[in-house]
Amino acid sequence: MKSNPEDSLDEAKIAALAYRYLDRRLPDAKRVILHEHLRRDPQARMTFVRCLLQGVELEELLSAEKESDSSSALAGAAAVHAEQGDWQLDSMAGKAQNIDARAVPSRRALAPTKPPLVGTRLFDRIFTNDQGRVNAPRILASIVAAMVLGAGLGIWVVRNTGGISSNSSDLVAIDELDDPQSEQSPISTAVLVNVTNCRWDRTRSTADLAGGGLKPGQSLHLLEGLAEIQSTLTSGSVGRFQLEGPSAMTLSDDGMPNLLFGTLSAEFSFRRDSFRVGTPLGEVVIAGDSSLGITAAADEVELHVFSGTATLGLWSTSTTSNSDQFVKADAGTSLRVRIDADGKISVDRDTASENQFVTPASLAASQLSISDQYVSAIRQSQPIAYWRFEEERDGLVRNEVADRFHLHLAGDAVRLRSSQGTRCAEFGITAGPGYMMTDDVFDGVIKEDYTVELWAKPTCFHHGALFSLINWTPDVNPKGQHRVYLEFCGPRDWDYQTPGGMWESDPGRLLFINCRSEVFSSTPYVVRKWQHLVALRERSSMRLYADGRLILTDKNSEQLGSGMRVLMGQLYPPSRLIRDDVTARLYSGELDEVALYDRALSEAEIHRHRELIKSSADAEPRDSI
Amino acid sequence: MSLCQEDIIHSLLSNRAIMLAYIRTLVIDRDAAEDVHQEVVIQALRAADTIKDSRHLLAWARRTARLKSLEYLRQKRRQPQHLDPDVLELLEPSWEAESSDTGQARAAALSYCLGELTPRARELVKLRFVDHLNGIQISNVRGLKVQSVYMSLSRIYHTLENCVRRKLTASGA
16 A cells, blocks of 8 residues: 555555445554545545445345345356356355245344334335325335335346346456465355354353454353354355354364354355264264254254255264264254263154244244234323334434333444334344433332333343333442343353352243342243233232233332333443443343333233234244253 | 425435445444435435425435434444545535436446456455455455455456446446
8 A cells, every 4th residue: 555645546445445444444544545535536536436336236236136036146147157158156146045035134133234124114204294194105105115125226126137138258357466365275264253142151262252263173152142153165155153152162174163062053055065063963064055953962963954955974873883874854854863871872853943043034933013902902001101112213212101201222232123014122233232211210100019011022042131120320330229120031040250159040031120029930931932021010919921921929018219210121221330241131132012000900901912912923932941 | 396205206216325325434334324314215205395306306315314424423422433524525526426317227237247257256245245244354254364355345346337337338328
């Protein structure tokens, strides 16, 4: 890079600076150079603008192709090369089609493309006037809906490019740079590309958790949360692995995960070779575009194949023979392999269960359909606050029943997202904090009895703070200030180190705290499925209901006191008085229709509210841990 | 004389990519740009009566996008990391020059031109624009120097841009 701004920068270098700028990887010196050239060179300005424009056009075009289930430009490109006798079909085409055929990604953490924030709600906002009448023709609405859904232009284009044909004589080669590094033989690599609420066992993990690059022999011990790893083979084949805590893996010499225990799901996009994933009982070999899930323990492995095929090569357990056994599993089937105390191996076959794993399809399976009847029923029950998360305005989510107790959104990890024609709150979309909190306090509003009613869909088993009433102001240390607290517990028994020793949790249960009473639910919660939760206190009794069933009851007659605010999404509000990145209990999942009452709802009301919403995809929840 | 809502939608639809790119220069973040863009669309439809013509609309939309972007950065309490204000001003004519009704033709040409890339270049395109990896992540995945990744991307840009312009010229768009 020439450092003298008087020198002219060619188009490629301006473009390189533009990409760095978008990545926030522009060192000060380069920033100065970019500024100077943009100030004095009209051509540089044009290049900068066109580079940014082309980037967006490519994103729109390629994401539209993924969604349109038509042959993609990459697929088309590969096809062109194949037709022309080029060496092989590009695996990216297959990957795009494979993803299309399965599911719509629902979480940014898992699928980097953000699902559109608006659907029919934006339609309503644009085309409905204050009296609720539609302002514009329906066809217009469709166009705008398509546009804001992020697919419109791209899809139009994809469907209208049939007239353009390729010409082999026009082929342009993009060579790697003269840089000697680029001439090196590529090696298999693995990189940690995404983490969601990950808590690592840092004493046992040898991988560089901060840098993200994984080297052969290194290990990852994940206590809780989701980690996404991408492995790329020398051929360009790509495997994406989702590790769900608690899990542990090492990285093999060829860049493949070796799952020691826990849960892993994976998607593979192939060129011409195979992926091998190690387990305690054998090696899973995958040799075609496919997706699967694996659970592993010392003496048992389950392999679920969602698309494509996989073969489990079992290690030999015989002292007289070295011959391994190979068991094949096709799409939609699963294998459960156990090794008994006498060394015998048993293999059971069943259907594949995608709900057990964090995949785009399992995350999208359970949808919440809110009816007008439900909303009316809640209003008839006269909550003091009702947050529907339909709209964020000026950083606030409004309380639907009064002009106070509005929630303000804070942090990058929370947003509102569209689902089934309505919107809900989604937490844990980035690794950092994200919460919602009221600025008003509930003094004089809640005296003794109360009810918190909500719908929640946790992404995985983890410690996630759903809802709390906390007596807090910014100059007060928030520790010990909770009056009411509702939490999803993590997947392990012994968990957090506290000044009083290890805090014992009840894995997979719900924790309900009322003042000094801490009680765990008798049954586990369900991951990746919407569930109706009601926590209440009535006179001297505290109770918790899940989907209309009573799962917790205890005695408590303590007064809540004053100064309480609502906090959702994490244990503590940010405070200069604590540095608590271990017990922040960031919630990862979705939340909707939160209502707070100044009385105890009756069982009849709870059942009626539950029955008014039928959560889809009820089948096959993962209800045990 | 003002634009009707259909005209506004047509114009914003044709210029969606350039509006998003414009907003990205301010907020950088892709998702945030989407959010700001949605707000601009809504505002434009509400302000339909006051918008004279398509050119006026796009200038208005950029100005609104700029305000909304700054508002977004304030709300999120993020330090603006965008270009200096005087440089942003200097870029305005370039954004205006790129605004047109040829968005569909450009995208069609771009779709074609992707087919002309080598497999390795296409893979870089996929990592960058489908998987949304940044330069460092791509360098980790591909085992390249970070600088090499950025230069490769810039060469891809150059090739695609030349190809697109060739195709547009040939088709008279």
